[in-house]
Structures are given as structure tokens and as C-alpha cells.
Amino acid sequence: MKLFLRLLANDLRLLARHKSEWATLMLFFVTVIVLLPFALGPEPELLSRLAPGLIWIAVLLMSLLALDRLFLQDARDGTLDLIRLSPLPLPLLVFSKVMAQIIGMLAGLMLMLPLAGLLLGMEIRQLCVLAASLLLGVPSLVLVGGIVAAVTVAVQRGTALLTLLLTPFYIPILIFAVAATDASAMGGSIRPQLLLEAAILCFLLPLAPLVTAAALKQSD
Amino acid sequence: MDMLSVQSLVCRRNGKTIFRDVSFSLKGGDMLIITGTNGSGKTSLLRQLAGLLPVSAGTIAWEGRPINDDMSAYRQCLQFVGHLEAVKAELTVRETLNYWRLLHGQEKPGDLTGCLSVFDLEGLIDQPVRRLSAGQKRRLGLSRLLLNPVPLWLLDEPGTSLDKDSAVKLVDAVNRHCANGGMVVVVTHHDIGLKPTQNFQLTRKASV
Secondary structure: OHHHHHHHHHHHHHHHHOHHHHHHHHHHHHHHHHHHHHHHOOOHHHHHHHHHHHHHHHHHHHHHHHHHOOOHHHHHHOHHHHHHHOOOOHHHHHHHHHHHHHHHHHHHHHHHHHHHHHHOOOOHHHHHHHHHHHHHHHHHHHHHHHHHHHHHHHOOOOHHHHHHHHHHHHHHHHHHHHHHHHHHHOOOOOHHHHHHHHHHHHHHHHHHHHHHHHHHHOOO | OOOEEEEEEEEEEOOEEEEEEEEEEEOOOOEEEEEEOOOOOHHHHHHHHHOOOOOOEEEEEEOOEEHHHHHHHHHOOEEEEOOOOOOOOOOEHHHHHHHHHHHOOOOOOOOOHHHHHHOOOHHHOOOEHHHOOHHHHHHHHHHHHHOOOOOEEEEEOOOOOOOHHHHHHHHHHHHHHHHOOOEEEEEOOOOOOOOOOEEEEEOOOOOO
């Protein structure tokens, strides 16, 4: 456990030092949100109704950019070899990397969310439901994304393949996440949708690192 | 007793045979230099020895047992320095070494002076790797060998971008390692003054 925390601390430190990369991701997210009212017209009702879905789309697009780099950088500078050569279990090392990415993305999103909510005229309650759906949904995105990122590194293909492979997996996560905010807008219960999101996460949490590690072993 | 023995090793990639019938064995104190033309599979052979590349046919055995039987135990016995330094521009020299130590399964950040002094890195300890020159990065990469005492060193072109002094230090370190009963496999086509106990020339066998 202590070993894992040290690994995680190191991975977080590496992420934290990529300041310009994070700035790019967050700027990308905000830019999408800022441009939407111009494209859809400045009707507050329409915007606030569409807001959760729009924000989720922005998050998905941003995550494609972020996940592309998850293992690519390590493969390029040779660190991936060291990770694979470690006597420690590979799924553990992968899990630490993925967890760091999840923490980084959630932290960034939670900072940006109030701003995005404000720009799209969301109510506080709606915003809270959206935050809950992001907290449960984004980890699943990164866990699945990790598998696909490992596969693309192993076969030495780029972003195009990543996007193509990842999109089908994103759809269920997106459906349940947006269903939760929709239900809350209609005054219904958000519990079942959030529970389903949590179920997806619980399914992925133990499995995804194992599959990711298996994919990384295939790279040469 | 032979510690590392390789028997009729074959490497096939993308349907092409890169090499076959590679056999040698090393015991404590041995230094093997593998030479060969570009594309003869030197790096592939070294990556197979490290367990990074699957073996197409033949066996690699460590202490008499195929390495695939207990990969984790075998990995604890080797250090691999490839032609990429595996350093992160964002970390300092100290953080890099502690990260490697952690990856090798050692929890506590220990004393680094021993491994820093061998390649004259003491003065650079708190420098970010981003500011190091190519030669300094290579020295940092090589200092990984001394981080944990392991019996087997696998080196891919270790002399690249080293100046004369550093090359001498590398040769000294390798000689000392062998004198202490360690084993070294070096892939190179530059003569940096190593005196191997064995040589192996890789030649491209007819492809099937």
C-alpha cells in the first residue's frame, strides 16, 4: 500500500509538472463551452436545458486529447521499458498511472465546472447533479481510455485509432451520465442513473488495469 | 555454473526471421559483446534477453530455469539500459533516481551518493533533467546500473554521446562489476575499450 502511494505521488508529480499540457486541456474545454452559445443562439432556456449534455461532450473530447498521451510519452522516452521491466506487478503500476490521470482530470474539471455552468446559465442544483455524474463517470472514461491507449501504443498507431476504438465505449457512460441530469431536470430521482454509473465504475476498476497491463506487454 | 544460457534463440518479427541459432552462455564474471551490422537484430536480441520481446523459438534460461517461469524474480536480477535514456525532462536527477529505485521495488529513497559518484553526477543532483546535455543524460541513464546491486547488466550502445573521460568511467564500472562476479552483455559497434571474455557476431541468416 505504501509502495502504491509512493508510485501515485510520483505519477501525480509528473502530471503536475506538465503545466502547459493541462492549461491546453482546460482551455480547450472552456473554449468549447464559450463557443456553444454562439452556435446555438443566446436563449437561456435552451442553453440551460442542453448544458449537461454539452458539457459532457466537451469532457469526452478533452479526454480523447488527454488519454492519447497516457502511455505515448512513456513509450517515446523509454520509461515504458522500465515500467515493463519492473519486478513490481504491471497492473499496479498501470493503476497508479491511471489513478493519477483521474485525479488530475477531476480536479481540473471541478475547477472549471462553475465557470462552465455560469456561461451556460445552469442552476446550482443541476450543476451539483452534473458534478456527481462527472465524479462517477470520468474515472470510467479514463479506465477504458487506458486500455485503448495501451493498445494503440502496442500497435504503434496514433490518435485516429484511439478515437475510433474509444467512441463505442464512451456511449454507455455518456447515456447514463446525461440521463441522471435529465431526470433531475424533470424532477425525478437521479439515484438509479448514478447507481448505474457507479456499477460501470465498479466493474471497470479491478478489470481495466489488468487488461491495460496485458496490452502493454504486447508492445515491443 | 552457467547463470544465463541462451539456446538456439530465434527472432521473428512481422513474418521475417531476423536471426536464428543464437546460442551462448555466461557465468559470473563474464562479459559478452554482441556485434553485427545494422538491422542484424542486436537490439532485438538484447530486448529478448530482457524479456521485453517475445522469444520466437529457443530458450533463455536464468540459473537453469526458463526466464518465463518466474519473470518477476528474473527482473529483480537485471538492469537494462537501452538506447533511450528513460529520463523525464520534468524531474530532477534526484527524483529520477528515486523513481527508478521505486520501480525496482525499493520503497525508501536511500543514499544516492554511491551511484552518483561513479559517473560524476553529484553536482547535478538537483538539476532538472531538462537542463542536462545528451552526454549527461546518458550518464544518468547508466547510473541506474549502480542503483541496486544486480548480477546482470544489459547495455545497448552504452558509449553513445559519452566523452572520453566518461567512457573510461563506464569501462571501469563494467570491469569492476565483472570482477565482483557480475555479468554484462553489451551490444555495440563502437570500440570503447571493453575487454570482453566472449564475442558474438550476429549475421543475418537467410530469411524464410
